[in-house]
Amino acid sequence: MDEPQKRRVALKVLGATLGASAFAYAMAPVRKWAAGLSVDQFLQRHYRELTKEELAPILRRLEAKAKADYGRDVVIRDPDPLEGAEFGYALNLSVCIGCRKCAEACHVENNHDRTTNNSYIRVLEMEQGSFDMERGDATYEHAVPAPGKYYLPVQCQQCDNAPCVTVCPVQATWKEPDGIVVVDYDWCIGCRYCEAACPYHARRFNWQKPEIPAEEINPDQSYLSNRVRPQGVVEKCHFCLHRTRVGRNPACLEACPTGARVFGNLADPSSDIRWVLENRRVYVLKEELGTHPRFFYFFEK
């Protein structure tokens, strides 16, 4: 064997070793991810393709997983939308004081990651006279309400023409018959297109597995709403559908100390929310985008 050939072989071996190790390193996250993935989970269909009978064992499996991961007995239900109900939400800007109790209630109710203080609601401190939510400050720490400011809580607007639904490449998010835009956390691939598309910054990405102490887990859960989300998926406000679809009010409404929030059935002409829409000055955020929100802001006088 002459010298150049020896060198060539050595280079080949070196290259192959480097390539193999680089490949192994690149694939490491996938292997780690696959370790916790069962065959059932891998073969699970899209929520909307599942019959009730097929969904039942999935819910039991998720309950067992919650028990194993978080040490808490939870009940994961799948409440159906109510016949003829069209949910809407209105918020009284005349009385909101920016205390963020709604965001806190959401944090607790919806099993959000404790380390990030995550919440589906972001309360923006706004200059009086400004309607530009992009200029709002969400990180104010001083006593509220501050002089010259007003407070604009922003959460998912449950748009009837939702950009987030349009851009989802795998149809993991869609609009339910009662108007709630939901996410199948088991179908979401975490591309975050929806997060980029949302003009209201209403979607959140689970950068890491949510950390919640067992005693703080809310055991009243549902598949499409507040079950603990896996890492790497997008989540958003779902009007507390595990509560609202059984007739209850959303958690943020009950937590509001000024009673700024009105939830109800837009399809019922005698409902409180219809009264608000017909008798108060009402506006929607970024109306010019044509998203047709189901979330309204109003003034008392």
Next chain:
Amino acid sequence: MGGVQRNLVALLLAALAAGCNRPQQPRRFGPAPSASAYPVTTNQPPRLVSVGTGESDARGEELRVPCVTCHSMRDKATVPESTAELKEFHVGMTFAHGGLSCASCHRGGQPPTLGLADGRAVPTSEAMQLCAQCHGPQFRGYLRSAHGGGRGHWDLSRGPREKNHCVDCHDPHVPKFQPSTPVLPPRDRGVTQQTKEASHG
């Protein structure tokens, strides 16, 4: 072919089958909301019929004294114009509610009642009527749950609802909402990034 490989092939075939198109299941619906079966109640807070003493009991709860403890015996014919006239009891009460005086709402007599602007007496349990005679927009909103808040069900065919009383949130003597410290400062990446850009922009 080994057992492992056979399993792998089966898994791949199953995955392929699962990936095939399948129609959406028809959506199922829960029963529609119907006529109201449950009541809407209003909370009757203790401060309507008692006053705080500024002291706490062994459990740390505020000690309150029912109004009738004194007002069943002390029959005052007149109610003072302002808190400055008080020589004993309720002395030092802060009062910041427009240009009202004590007698704007309180009436003497036995049992002590509240008085509307037109002179009619109302029992303390109907105190909201007093508030409503000046704060119409708020009261009309309150009647439709657009002011005041509460707990319970939006759908009264599925459960009851309890509303707050005016005085749950507003001290009738100092009704303005007092400033408070906001809870749960956001720490997620989106917010901190957004704020950075805003402050540098």
